[in-house]
Amino acid sequence: METLTFILHNLPAIGERTLEHLSIVGVAVGVAILTGVPLGIAITQSQRTADTVLYLGSVVMTIPSIALFGVLIPILSKIGQGIGWLPAVIAAMLYAQLPIIRNTYTAIRNVDPALRSAAIGMGMSVPQRLARVEIPIALPVIIAGIRIAVVINIGVTAIAAYIGAGGLGTFISRGISQTDIRQLITGALALGLLAIACDYSLLWLQRRLTPKGAQPRAP
Amino acid sequence: MIRLDALTKVYATPQGQVAAVDRVSLDVAEGETCVLLGPSGCGKTTTLRMINRLVVPTSGKIFIGGRDTDAADPVLLRRTIGYVIQQIGLFPNMTVAENIGVVPRLLGWSSDRRRRRAEELLAMLALDPAQFLDRYPNELSGGQAQRIGVARALAADPPVLLMDEPFGALDPVNREAIQDEFLRMQRTLRKTVLFVSHDIDEAVKMADRIAIFRAGRLVQCAAPDTLLARPADAFVAGFVGSDRTLKRLRLIRVREIMAPAGPGDLPAGPGPAVAPDDDLRRVATLFLEHDLDALRCVGADGSVVGRVTRAAVAARLAPEPLP
Numbered sequence: 001m002e003t004l005t006f007i008l009h010n011l012p013a014i015g016e017r018t019l020e021h022l023s024i025v026g027v028a029v030g031v032a033i034l035t036g037v038p039l040g041i042a043i044t045q046s047q048r049t050a051d052t053v054l055y056l057g058s059v060v061m062t063i064p065s066i067a068l069f070g071v072l073i074p075i076l077s078k079i080g081q082g083i084g085w086l087p088a089v090i091a092a093m094l095y096a097q098l099p100i101i102r103n104t105y106t107a108i109r110n111v112d113p114a115l116r117s118a119a120i121g122m123g124m125s126v127p128q129r130l131a132r133v134e135i136p137i138a139l140p141v142i143i144a145g146i147r148i149a150v151v152i153n154i155g156v157t158a159i160a161a162y163i164g165a166g167g168l169g170t171f172i173s174r175g176i177s178q179t180d181i182r183q184l185i186t187g188a189l190a191l192g193l194l195a196i197a198c199d200y201s202l203l204w205l206q207r208r209l210t211p212k213g214a215q216p217r218a219p
Numbered sequence: 220m221i222r223l224d225a226l227t228k229v230y231a232t233p234q235g236q237v238a239a240v241d242r243v244s245l246d247v248a249e250g251e252t253c254v255l256l257g258p259s260g261c262g263k264t265t266t267l268r269m270i271n272r273l274v275v276p277t278s279g280k281i282f283i284g285g286r287d288t289d290a291a292d293p294v295l296l297r298r299t300i301g302y303v304i305q306q307i308g309l310f311p312n313m314t315v316a317e318n319i320g321v322v323p324r325l326l327g328w329s330s331d332r333r334r335r336r337a338e339e340l341l342a343m344l345a346l347d348p349a350q351f352l353d354r355y356p357n358e359l360s361g362g363q364a365q366r367i368g369v370a371r372a373l374a375a376d377p378p379v380l381l382m383d384e385p386f387g388a389l390d391p392v393n394r395e396a397i398q399d400e401f402l403r404m405q406r407t408l409r410k411t412v413l414f415v416s417h418d419i420d421e422a423v424k425m426a427d428r429i430a431i432f433r434a435g436r437l438v439q440c441a442a443p444d445t446l447l448a449r450p451a452d453a454f455v456a457g458f459v460g461s462d463r464t465l466k467r468l469r470l471i472r473v474r475e476i477m478a479p480a481g482p483g484d485l486p487a488g489p490g491p492a493v494a495p496d497d498d499l500r501r502v503a504t505l506f507l508e509h510d511l512d513a514l515r516c517v518g519a520d521g522s523v524v525g526r527v528t529r530a531a532v533a534a535r536l537a538p539e540p541l542p
Binding site: 112115119120121122123124128132133136137211212 | 271273295299302310313325371
């Protein structure tokens with residue numbers, strides 16, 4: 001009951017924190033898409049490069065986010081950005097790389113070789129083949145990777161509150177330091193709802209962008 | 220129209236260099252259908268894929284319409300060559316109309332013109348344009364999909380068509396139907412067709428000439444009837460089968476061996492008869508079913524136009540002496 005009152009009294013603050021959170025996740029995932037999708041397509045050309053890139057991506061995933069923030073502080077301090085929005089975005093962007101690169105790589109690799117052969121044999125150039133055949137067919141799986149990246153990033157960004165990046169994690173960090181259960185629950189609840197809302201809207205997008213002919217047939 | 224000159228493809232394998240295609244030379248005239256026939260791994264598909272440069276030859280030349288294809292940009296070259304593959308390869312993210320319009324779009328045709336062309340081709344293939352244009356490939360049966368595959372290859376009206384076991388994945392009934400349709404279309408279109416097959420019956424039916432491959436070499440290239448009558452060696456004889464005489468029956472028309480009707484011939488009326496355009500399978504069937512030695516040939520108006528005898532059939536099937 002107390003928590004509910006707290007939430008109702010702090011709706012503007014919750015809204016502001018949600019926007020902060022989304023700005024970090026949005027920019028990080030946006031940059032990760034712009035870099036990860038082309039990289040994922042590029043590494044389909046060479047098995048060895050693909051192995052290396054995917055391995056590096058997995059290594060990044062094993063670094064605890066709090067440790068990554070710690071590493072970024074001295075590096076980014078050189079340009080006066082040791083804490084706050086920029087390190088949060090960079091860390092989130094690094095965590096978003098692996099799911100996006102891996103899903104793009106897998107999706108492009110799994111395009112039926114007969115389709116590739118037909119596309120080449122009919123006289124498509126490489127960019128035409130990618131734009132008209134391979135990417136449209138791979139798109140649902142690529143978006144599935146983006147969904148995973150977004151959900152991971154919502155979690156990583158919550159921890160970024162400790163380096164002063166703001167966002168919904170602020171409620172949790174304050175709740176812990178002030179032993180205030182109302183703030184803790186508010187933060188956790190808002191994060192959960194945000195993750196679910198983002199995931200579902202991307203799922204909707206994924207379904208919309210799935211080529212009609214590639215959707216499972218009604219029995 | 221297409222000339223292969225000592226075409227060779229050598230692959231490096233752990234066992235050393237293997238010639239998948241070994242000095243193949245072949246001339247295909249304009250409007251001719253040439254079937255490349257042989258067991259799997261004989262180099263027929265590699266030969267085909269070298270023509271549209273999906274495989275780069277190790278040595279040798281390919282000329283299309285007198286032009287050396289080495290000098291052409293492979294991407295532009297492929298747009299002038301229709302290509303049909305066994306797996307069909309319709310793009311699942313495009314409708315039938317869009318699939319047919321792929322090469323026209325690459326060539327910069329307007330969307331109206333592409334759609335009109337798709338309608339025209341569907342009609343030619345006995346598919347109702349209104350019903351099929353906006354379908355997706357997963358809403359088609361195998362036979363329909365392969366018809367669209369053929370339509371897509373013909374879309375930009377290329378002079379040359381390469382077909383890699385195009386009907387190999389279809390059931391026998393569908394295969395017969397689509398073969399018949401293709402033959403009917405080919406009679407008016409007169410494309411230069413190179414057609415890969417491993418099925419001697421299909422080859423005999425479709426080909427003006429059959430090129431038999433074995434282990435990368437071209438063993439014999441001849442008209443189907445010649446090939447069946449005079450196989451060059453034991454391999455060809457084995458490949459065409461011991462029933463090659465029966466296979467020849469479908470290639471010979473009654474009018475070729477029919478004697479003109481004369482006085483005292485079998486009278487008009489009921490009883491077994493053949494038409495001048497029937498092939499000898501029909502004649503043989505009637506000979507056997509009715510225990511006959513001669514048959515009347517009846518024209519379209521029902522009048523007797525000639526007769527065909529067992530002796531005439533035997534004379535036609537007798538192996539001619541080699542020149």
